[in-house]
Amino acid sequence: MNEAERLFNEIVKDYSERVYWHVRRFVNNHEDADDLVQEIFLKIWTALPSFRGEAQLFTWVYRIATNETLNWLRREKVRSALRFTSIDAEMERRIDSDPFFDGDAADRALSKAVTKLPEKQRQVFILRYYDEMPYEQMSEVLDTSVGALKASFHIAQEKVRAALGKDIFVGSD
Amino acid sequence: MSKRNDISTPEGYFGDLQMRLSEIPARPVRVSTVHRLAPYVAIAASFLVAVMLGNAILRTSAPAAPEDDTWAYVSYLADALDPDGAVPLDMAGYYLDDEETEGLSADDIVNYLLADGISVEHLNYLSYEEGF
Numbered sequence: 001m002n003e004a005e006r007l008f009n010e011i012v013k014d015y016s017e018r019v020y021w022h023v024r025r026f027v028n029n030h031e032d033a034d035d036l037v038q039e040i041f042l043k044i045w046t047a048l049p050s051f052r053g054e055a056q057l058f059t060w061v062y063r064i065a066t067n068e069t070l071n072w073l074r075r076e077k078v079r080s081a082l083r084f085t086s087i088d089a090e091m092e093r094r095i096d097s098d099p100f101f102d103g104d105a106a107d108r109a110l111s112k113a114v115t116k117l118p119e120k121q122r123q124v125f126i127l128r129y130y131d132e133m134p135y136e137q138m139s140e141v142l143d144t145s146v147g148a149l150k151a152s153f154h155i156a157q158e159k160v161r162a163a164l165g166k167d168i169f170v171g172s173d
Numbered sequence: 174m175s176k177r178n179d180i181s182t183p184e185g186y187f188g189d190l191q192m193r194l195s196e197i198p199a200r201p202v203r204v205s206t207v208h209r210l211a212p213y214v215a216i217a218a219s220f221l222v223a224v225m226l227g228n229a230i231l232r233t234s235a236p237a238a239p240e241d242d243t244w245a246y247v248s249y250l251a252d253a254l255d256p257d258g259a260v261p262l263d264m265a266g267y268y269l270d271d272e273e274t275e276g277l278s279a280d281d282i283v284n285y286l287l288a289d290g291i292s293v294e295h296l297n298y299l300s301y302e303e304g305f
Contacts, residue, residue, distance in 0.1 A: 005198045012194045017187050024180060034190070041194045103179025111179070 004048050011044060011061060018131070019065045025126045026069045028094040028115060040068045055140070062141045066123060073119060091115035106164075113163035121156040128153050 001009075019040060024033040043064055051060055073087075080087045095101060095111050103111070117125060123142065127133045128149075135146045142149065 008198055009195050012191055016191055016194055020182075020187070020190065030180075030182060037190065038194065038197075042197055045197045098180075100181045100183070101179065102181050107179035 008045055008048060011057065012041065015058070015061050016041065019061065022062075022065060022126065022131055023069055025111075025114070025130050026073065026122070028091055028111065029098050030100045032072075032094075036069065036072050039072075040065050043068055059137070059140045063143075066127075066141060070119060070123070088116055109164055110160065113160045116163065117156050117159060121152055121159070124149055124152040125156040125160070 016037065020033060020037050023036050023040070024030065027033050027036060044061060047064065051057075055063075076090070077087045080090045092112050092115065095108060095115070101108070101111075114122060114125060124138065127138050127141070128135070133141070135149050138144075138149050139146050144152075
């Protein structure tokens with residue numbers, strides 16, 4: 001096993017589960033999350049020679065994961081448009097039909113509200129709320145200032161709160 | 174409301190996922206047709222852009238045809254109509270009466286030249302100078 005393979009296996013061991021949960025929140029379906037995680041790690045493997053160690057490994061991996069996830073979402077939007085359906089309706093259908101969704105009605109409503117957020121806000125919301133990533137790390141992953149991320153998360157929270165009709169974010173800022 | 178317990182995975186999923194992912198380096202690298210053709214498409218696109226730019230530059234920067242070219246053009250037209258050179262250019266009026274070009278009027282020639290880009294000023298000049 002050469003050095004690149006050793007590093008790749010380390011990344012797989014340390015980050016595959018975390019990347020899976022991150023992706024799963026975006027795609028709302030286990031099967032698609034599984035496919036996308038494989039695509040992301042394939043990308044990580046092919047990009048590994050360009051990793052220079054200037055960025056933290058964690059930041060680098062997450063950056064690839066979030067970019068690939070956004071690309072997937074854009075492709076999905078186009079597919080939905082070609083089927084004459086809205087992406088929101090498609091995402092809601094995924095949540096309702098996912099056999100590995102174990103939450104209650106409130107969880108389901110929250111997931112659906114999150115899918116309706118604009119791309120960037122959804123990204124910030126998922127990283128902060130579900131992945132519980134510190135703003136400083138989010139700033140490195142998304143290449144955005146901490147202040148802008150805080151503002152974006154606040155707006156996203158307000159939208160979700162309005163969609164749900166109740167406050168579920170006490171102390172989550 | 175829990176944050177993570179609302180979604181789950183099949184039993185033993187992460188062990189299986191790690192195994193599959195760790196096989197990625199051993200996979201043969203597949204290059205899609207799009208990626209294989211990309212350099213050729215780029216070269217063709219560059220060539221097309223160069224031709225279009227060159228064309229645009231020539232169109233905007235080339236000076237108007239000099240006056241002398243008008244006579245060269247008219248001579249060429251006369252040669253085309255009369256390859257044997259039997260009828261001199263200054264006998265164009267006579268030439269139009271030739272039975273082989275019956276029905277072809279001076280207006281036809283004027284319209285043809287206008288359609289080919291000759292300016293009205295040139296035609297007026299020719300008509301005045303040569304009785305064309």
